[in-house]
Amino acid sequence: xxxxxxxxxxxxxxxxxxxxxxxxxxxxxxxxxxxxxxxxxxxxxxxxxxxxxxxxxxxxxxxxxxxxxxxxxxxxxxxxxxxxxxxxxxxxxxxxxxxxxxxxxxxxxxxxxxxxxxxxxxxxxxxxxxxxxxxxxxxxxxxxxxxxxxxxxxxxxxxxxxxxxxxxxxxxxxxxxxxxxxxxxxxxxxxxxxxxxxxxxxxxxxxxxxxxxxxxxxxxxxxxxxxxxxxxxxxxxxxxxxxxxxxxxxxxxxxxxxxxxxxxxxxxxxxxxxxxxxxxxxxxxxxxxxxxxxxxxxxxxxxxxxxxxxxxxxxxxxxxxxxxxxxxxxxxxxxxxxxxxxxxxxxxxxxxxx
Numbered sequence: 001x002x003x004x005x006x007x008x009x010x011x012x013x014x015x016x017x018x019x020x021x022x023x024x025x026x027x028x029x030x031x032x033x034x035x036x037x038x039x040x041x042x043x044x045x046x047x048x049x050x051x052x053x054x055x056x057x058x059x060x061x062x063x064x065x066x067x068x069x070x071x072x073x074x075x076x077x078x079x080x081x082x083x084x085x086x087x088x089x090x091x092x093x094x095x096x097x098x099x100x101x102x103x104x105x106x107x108x109x110x111x112x113x114x115x116x117x118x119x120x121x122x123x124x125x126x127x128x129x130x131x132x133x134x135x136x137x138x139x140x141x142x143x144x145x146x147x148x149x150x151x152x153x154x155x156x157x158x159x160x161x162x163x164x165x166x167x168x169x170x171x172x173x174x175x176x177x178x179x180x181x182x183x184x185x186x187x188x189x190x191x192x193x194x195x196x197x198x199x200x201x202x203x204x205x206x207x208x209x210x211x212x213x214x215x216x217x218x219x220x221x222x223x224x225x226x227x228x229x230x231x232x233x234x235x236x237x238x239x240x241x242x243x244x245x246x247x248x249x250x251x252x253x254x255x256x257x258x259x260x261x262x263x264x265x266x267x268x269x270x271x272x273x274x275x276x277x278x279x280x281x282x283x284x285x286x287x288x289x290x291x292x293x294x295x296x297x298x299x300x301x302x303x304x305x306x307x308x309x310x311x312x313x314x315x316x317x318x319x320x321x322x323x324x325x326x327x328x329x330x331x332x333x334x335x336x337x338x339x340x341x342x343x344x345x346x347x348x349x350x351x352x353x354x
Contacts, residue, residue: 007067039188041340069128181264
């Protein structure tokens with residue numbers, strides 16, 4: 001079968017031919033019908049993450065090997081199953097939960113596979129959806145998306161599950177009359193705004209550099225929008241916030257955005273670090289104590305989180321984010337990655353076979 005892979009760090013995507021896997025046991029083989037393009041794909045292409053003065057976190061040090069087949073937002077059609085599979089059959093359309101772990105450690109056994117130290121995540125540490133077909137390790141990772149647009153459903157595997165997981169953390173510290181700030185209104189940010197609204201929160205501030213993204217944020221439920229390109233984002237947030245700013249969800253998470261979010265928080269507030277753009281923030285430690293702040297990381301979400309966000313989508317409680325269609329081929333993948341780097345995508349790019 002044909003795969004679209006990165007042969008080495010910082011290389012463009014190229015085509016390769018590999019043997020089509022034969023599923024055994026609980027494994028399921030799916031023909032890829034939709035594959036989303038995410039910023040994490042660009043980080044894998046770059047080879048890791050900028051840690052500021054702490055150096056560079058290499059993906060190979062975490063277990064990635066090149067060549068790598070990217071793509072972790074995948075919907076496919078079941079084309080073959082292992083002998084132990086009972087819950088799906090050929091022809092079924094399923095969304096794949098990609099954040100699988102070793103299956104043996106405490107994190108995996110407690111349902112938090114996305115916290116596994118030996119991650120086997122599709123599109124990073126095992127082959128992903130930028131291919132003609134993908135092998136799912138177990139049928140339990142296949143989510144029924146009947147009634148949903150499969151292109152949009154594909155994005156739920158990363159932006160959707162990340163949005164729900166981070167929104168739950170934010171709302172744990174927030175009253176109905178307080179403001180939650182979402183920094184970065186790209187694909188994940190827009191989904192986070194939609195999920196916050198679906199969970200019943202209505203004072204949502206979106207911060208972004210591009211008016212196109214802010215317009216999409218308003219359409220999805222943001223009640224306050226702030227153009228950070230003008231250099232006065234912190235002042236505007238403080239003046240326009242309803243009640244206290246009790247949570248900031250930072251989908252960018254570089255030194256500049258974290259600094260703004262830190263300063264915007266009121267006493268008892270929570271800063272949720274989600275984005276992986278890198279850098280560092282010099283922490284005024286006394287202020288953390290004086291303002292009783294919580295600094296909390298969020299990395300994607302659990303299988304249960306994905307099942308929940310799909311349920312919300314089926315109930316019509318999560319508005320669709322804008323989808324930009326592309327072709328699942330070398331040209332389409334490379335174009336999708338470039339547009340992410342250039343910041344020109346309003347929503348999410350989702351690729352399909354030509």
